[in-house]
Every structure is written in C-alpha cells, then in structure tokens.
Amino acid sequence: xxxxxxxxxxxxxxxxxxxxxxxxxxxxxxxxxxxxxxxxxxxxxxxxxxxxxxxxxxxxxxxxxxxxxxxxxxxxxxxxxxxxxxxxxxxxxxxxxxxxxxxxxxxxxxxxxxxxxxxxxxxxxxxxxxxxxxxxxxxxxxxxxxxxxxxxxxxxxxxxxxxxxxxxxxxxxxxxxxxxxxxxxxxxxxxxxxxxxxxxxxxxxxxxxxxxxxxxxxxxxxxxxxxxxxxxxxxxxxxxxxxxxxxxxxxxxxxxxxxxxxxxxxxxxxxxxxxxxxxxxxxxxxxxxxxxxxxxxxxxxxxxxxxxxxxxxxxxxxxxxxxxxxxxxxxxxxxxxxxxxxxxxxxxxxxxxxxxxxxxxxxxxxxxxxxxxxxxxxxxxxxxxxxxxxxxxxxxxxxxxxxxxxxxxxxxxxxxxxxxxxxxxxxxxxxxxxxxxxxxxxxxxxx
Ligand code: FAD
Numbered sequence: 001x002x003x004x005x006x007x008x009x010x011x012x013x014x015x016x017x018x019x020x021x022x023x024x025x026x027x028x029x030x031x032x033x034x035x036x037x038x039x040x041x042x043x044x045x046x047x048x049x050x051x052x053x054x055x056x057x058x059x060x061x062x063x064x065x066x067x068x069x070x071x072x073x074x075x076x077x078x079x080x081x082x083x084x085x086x087x088x089x090x091x092x093x094x095x096x097x098x099x100x101x102x103x104x105x106x107x108x109x110x111x112x113x114x115x116x117x118x119x120x121x122x123x124x125x126x127x128x129x130x131x132x133x134x135x136x137x138x139x140x141x142x143x144x145x146x147x148x149x150x151x152x153x154x155x156x157x158x159x160x161x162x163x164x165x166x167x168x169x170x171x172x173x174x175x176x177x178x179x180x181x182x183x184x185x186x187x188x189x190x191x192x193x194x195x196x197x198x199x200x201x202x203x204x205x206x207x208x209x210x211x212x213x214x215x216x217x218x219x220x221x222x223x224x225x226x227x228x229x230x231x232x233x234x235x236x237x238x239x240x241x242x243x244x245x246x247x248x249x250x251x252x253x254x255x256x257x258x259x260x261x262x263x264x265x266x267x268x269x270x271x272x273x274x275x276x277x278x279x280x281x282x283x284x285x286x287x288x289x290x291x292x293x294x295x296x297x298x299x300x301x302x303x304x305x306x307x308x309x310x311x312x313x314x315x316x317x318x319x320x321x322x323x324x325x326x327x328x329x330x331x332x333x334x335x336x337x338x339x340x341x342x343x344x345x346x347x348x349x350x351x352x353x354x355x356x357x358x359x360x361x362x363x364x365x366x367x368x369x370x371x372x373x374x375x376x377x378x379x380x381x382x383x384x385x386x387x388x389x390x391x392x393x394x395x396x397x398x399x400x401x402x403x404x405x406x407x408x409x410x411x412x413x414x415x416x417x418x419x420x421x422x423x424x425x426x427x428x429x430x431x432x433x434x435x436x437x438x439x440x441x442x443x444x445x446x447x
Contacts, residue, residue, distance in 0.1 A: 002066050005046060005090065008058040015047040024073060024091055029081035031318055033329055033378050034402040039081045044071070044091040051096045053111075053202050057178055060200065063090050064174050069433045072196040074113060074144025077136040079315060081404035082148040082195045086434035092200070094143055101203065103128070107167055109205040112143025129211040131158040132165050135314035143201040146192055153274070153310050155362035156235055156245050158209075161192045163365060170203035173425040181425075190417045195406050197432045198421040212241055212276045213300035216309040217283070218259070219292040220267035224249045225341060227269035228359070228370075230290040232340075234273065234283065235361035235368055241276035245361040246313040248272070252356050252375065255320040256312050262296040272309045314373065317358050321375050329378045332399040332409075333391055335359070335370040343396050347374075350390060372396070405437040 006014060015021055025043045029035040046068070050056040063070050069089030076083050076093075085091050097113035100122045108123055116137035120130050132154035134140050140149070146169065151160035158165060168184035169191060181199070183191060191198060221227040231247045234240065250268040253259065263270070271292065275283055277300045284294060298309065312320060321328040335343050347355055356375040361368065376387055388398045399409050407413040415436075422429070422436065 002046070002062065002068060004062040004066055005048075005059060005068065008062040009048050009050060009055050013048050013050050013055060015049065021047050021091075024076065024093055025085055027073075027076045027078045027081060027083045029079065029084060029404070031079050031315070031322065031329065032402045034381055034384065035081050035404060039084050039086075039404065042081075042084045042086055043088065044085045045088045047091045047093060049093040049096055053097065056092065056094075056097070056200070056202065057172065059090070059092065060172060060174050061178055063430060064176065064178070064428060067428055067430065070174060070200075070430050071432050072143075072147070072200055074141030074147070075115065075136065075139040076144075077134075077140050078144065078148040079401055080148075080409065082432075082435070083144075084404065086404075086432075089430070089433070095141060097202065103208075106207060106209070107205055108208050109203060110142055112146075112169075112201045112204055113141050116140055116142060116145060123208050124211060127211050128208045130154065131207055131209050132160070135310045135316045142204045142206065146204055146206075147194060147196050147201060150193060151362055152314050154243050155360075156242055157363065159363040159365065162189060163363065165207060166192060167205040167207055169201050169205070171199035171425070172202055173199055174430055175425070175427050179425075190414055190421055193413065194418055195432050195435050197406060197426070197436055198418055199425045199431070212243070213278075214243055214274045214303050215277045215280050215300050216244075216298040216303070217273045217275065217280075217294055218262065218296040218309065219271045219273070219287050220263065220295045221269045221271070221290065221292045222266055223291070224269040224357070225344070226290040226292065227271050228340070228344065230287060230292050231271045231359065231361060232337075232370070233286055233290075234271075234275070237286075240279045240283070242279075243274035244272065244310055244313060246272040246309075246317075247357075247359040247361075248317060249357045251353075252317060252321065252358060255317075255324045257320070257323075258307055259296065259312065264295070267295065272313055274309065314360060317373060318375060321356075327377055328375050329384070330373050330375055330401065331388065331391065332401050333372045333374065333396045334364075334399070335372055335396045337368060337370055339395060340370050343394050346394050347391070347396070351387065353377075355387065404435060406435045408437060 071085040073083045094113035097111040099111045102109040116133045134152040171181045173179045318330040354377040
C-alpha cells in the first residue's frame with residue numbers, strides 16, 4: 001500500500017472495493033476475442049476517482065514520487081484495452097471532473113471527464129450542438145474520446161478528431177514537479193488518440209455548431225449495392241445537412257431486436273440516416289431512384305427521446321451482433337471510393353456470410369471515405385489475420401482493432417513525436433505502460 005497515495009486524496013476518492021477495482025481496470029476490449037485472451041486478469045493495484053483537479057494533481061505527484069504506473073480512465077468504453085493497466089499501479093478515473101466551464105459562440109470548454117451527452121444537453125440551451133461524437137456518447141467522456149477515439153456521428157460532415165475537431169487541451173505532466181500545459185494547433189495533433197501515454201488531459205475545448213432539427217430515418221433496399229449507391233449519393237450531396245449515413249447488409253438487421261417490427265423479410269439492406277428535416281422530401285425522391293423505401297422515421301421532435309438510430313451504428317452494430325452470437329467480431333477498414341463496388345464484390349465472393357458488410361460514410365481530411373466496420377465470424381487468430389490480409393490486399397486497408405498497441409492499429413500516428421513528448425512529459429515512463437510498442441514490433445503487425 002502506498003501511504004503517500006492514500007494521503008493524497010479523500011477517503012471517498014480512494015476506492016477499496018475489490019469488485020469496483022476489477023471493473024474499473026477493464027474497458028470494452030472483449031469485443032475482440034484476441035484482446036479478451038491477452039488482457040484477461042490485468043488489474044490495477046489502486047483506483048482513485050478525484051473530485052477536483054487539485055486532488056488529481058496531488059495523486060499524480062504521489063505516484064511520480066513513488067514511481068507508480070498510472071493509467072487514466074474516462075468512461076471506459078474504449079475497444080482496444082486502451083484503459084487497461086497492463087502493469088497494475090494506479091487507475092485514475094476522471095468521471096467526476098465534469099464541469100462545463102465556458103460555452104461560447106462556436107466552442108465549448110469543459111473538464112475532461114464531462115460526458116458527451118451532457119455537453120450536448122448543455123450547449124443545446126444555447127442553440128448549438130456537438131460536431132462529432134462516438135455512438136457511446138451517453139457514457140463516453142470528452143477526454144476519453146479525444147485520447148482514445150477517432151470519429152463517429154457527425155464525421156460524415158465534419159471529419160474525424162484530427163480534422164480540426166479539437167481546439168485546445170490542458171495537459172498535466174507527471175514528473176518530479178508536475179506542470180500544466182495548454183496545447184493547440186499542430187502540437188495538439190500528437191495528443192489525439194495517444195491513449196493518455198503522454199499526459200493527462202484535464203480540460204478540452206472543442207468546436208460546436210448551430211443546432212439542426214435531426215430526423216432519423218431507415219431506408220430499406222432489396223439489393224445491397226443499391227443501398228450503397230443511395231448512401232453514397234446522400235453522403236456526397238454537400239447541400240444536405242446530415243449527421244449519420246450508415247449502411248448494413250442483411251442479415252445484420254436481424255440483430256437489431258428493438259427495430260425488428262419495422263423490418264420486413266425482403267429488406268436485404270438498410271441505410272440509417274440522421275438528416276436535417278428540411279431535406280427530408282428530397283431524400284425520399286433520391287431513395288426512389290434506387291428503389292429504396294422509408295420503413296421507419298423518428299421525427300425531429302422525438303430526437304434524444306428514447307432509443308435513437310445511432311444506437312445501431314458505428315460500433316454499436318457490433319454490439320447487437322455480439323448480443324445475438326458471441327462468435328461475431330469486427331474489423332475497421334477504409335475502402336477506396338473509386339473501387340468500392342469491386343472491393344465489395346471481391347469480399348462477398350471470398351467470404352460469403354462469414355463477413356457482413358457495414359459502412360459508415362465519413363470525411364477524412366476533407367475527402368469522403370467509405371469507412372467500414374465489417375462483422376467477421378471469428379474462428380481463430382490465424383483466420384482473422386487471413387481476413388485482414390485479404391482486405392489489405394484488395395486495398396480496403398485495415399485499422400486493426402485487435403491490438404492494444406498504440407500506432408499498430410493503422411492510424412497514421414506520429415510515433416517519433418509521441419516518443420519525444422513522452423520524454424518531456426512523463427520522464428519516468430509511468431503513463432499507460434506497455435501501450436507504446438517499439439518500431440520493429442509495429443512493422444510485424446497488420447498495419
Ligand atoms: P476511455 O475508454 O475511458 O479511455 C480511452 C483512452 O483514453 C484510454 O487510453 C485512456 O487511458 C485515455 N484517456 C481517457 N481520458 C483521458 C484523459 N482525460 N487524459 C488522457 N488520457 C485519457 N469510438 C469512436 O471513436 N467512435 C464511435 O462511434 C465509437 N463507437 C463505439 C461503440 C461501442 C458500442 C463501443 C463499446 C465503443 C465505441 N467507440 C467508438 C470507442 C469508445 O467508446 C470511444 O472512443 C469513446 O470516446 C471513449 O471514451 P471514454 O471516456 O470511454 O474513454
């Protein structure tokens with residue numbers, strides 16, 4: 001037991017319940033059968049839930065002086081074991097640092113533990129809304145999203161986290177004497193999706209935008225390629241305000257139990273949309289061109305009242321599949337917009353019903369990209385590697401979600417700059433240990 005650490009925080013902030021410590025040592029890594037095995041049993045020695053930044057600072061100072069490894073946790077909804085303490089030590093749960101500090105015209109500044117849904121609720125009062133957020137926005141914190149996520153709802157219009165969707169962040173270092181930095185611009189890019197390996201985010205400022213009236217609609221198609229064509233037309237049409245354009249082939253919709261009564265046997269492919277209500281009539285005309293029909297509509301007045309369509313998209317699609325059958329797992333791929341239909345054909349003729357296609361249209365550096373979270377029926381690590389290899393070979397590049405190693409998942413992480421920042425901000429190498437691999441290790445993986 002570290003007495004220094006114990007003394008640094010209030011009795012309430014220092015967790016002693018073993019079951020809670022075990023729970024707060026895990027995230028959603030079990031979506032991957034590979035990570036489920038690799039990360040089983042990893043556990044923190046200590047967990048604290050600080051209530052103030054001052055309490056956080058005192059705990060970090062104690063950890064630094066006793067060289068205790070530190071892993072930061074937001075909502076714990078990451079899929080790659082990002083928040084799992086590989087070497088034990090201290091888990092710092094930031095979910096009580098939730099203050100909304102400033103709402104301006106086009107930006108909001110918040111403490112890092114604020115949940116995205118709560119931020120959106122607060123900015124709605126000012127006629128504004130978030131630009132991008134993960135489908136886990138009910139639980140996910142803004143610090144966790146910026147440090148461990150990538151994009152989500154809104155990315156079809158606004159791009160991912162690296163596309164100007166974070167304005168600045170306040171960072172605590174962990175060293176003999178803790179410093180507080182404010183980072184923005186190019187420097188901020190290294191902190192995005194870096195799993196809290198180079199600093200602790202205490203405050204985040206993100207851009208926001210005037211609020212729309214979002215209608216949620218499901219269009220059904222008898223043919224998957226028509227659904228894909230329609231979704232592309234919607235994603236490409238810049239005049240239409242949209243937040244979500246998701247496409248799923250059958251039988252993925254069979255997994256969506258709460259939507260079952262709306263979906264017929266001939267509905268072989270679905271497009272799930274969030275679109276501004278002013279575009280709804282034109283959208284229906286567009287769907288006609290591709291023989292699609294609206295099978296379910298949630299009006300703008302019902303937005304955020306009950307289950308929403310984004311609860312079936314992004315990695316929630318995988319969740320519904322896993323609920324139905326634990327053998328499903330998933331990949332993350334960037335298809336090529338120019339070869340999309342050819343790539344789809346190749347995958348279907350190679351894997352048939354063992355790989356089910358699910359696309360999320362998004363922008364990456366301004367470019368429209370058919371990103372995918374395909375479902376894969378898992379047999380073995382070897383079989384999964386073969387599927388990944390096939391996707392990569394045909395140009396549907398994989399960001400491998402079956403690794404906890406930073407930079408090995410396929411995002412273009414600036415690993416040299418991250419290593420430099422680590423030296424400056426975490427000279428004892430305490431933050432999220434074992435997540436930064438050496439270069440050779442990365443080269444041997446499915447990048
Ligand atoms: P956590 O899981 O707690 O942490 C994520 C990483 O950030 C960890 O490495 C942690 O150490 C670090 N971290 C957390 N807070 C801080 C901080 N303040 N300072 C420094 N480091 C910190 N992701 C997407 O990008 N888009 C999606 O649409 C999406 N959909 C999902 C759907 C499901 C069903 C699930 C299970 C996951 C999904 N994810 C998605 C992954 C995850 O939910 C998001 O990335 C989410 O934003 C993570 O936030 P969190 O607060 O839960 O972070």
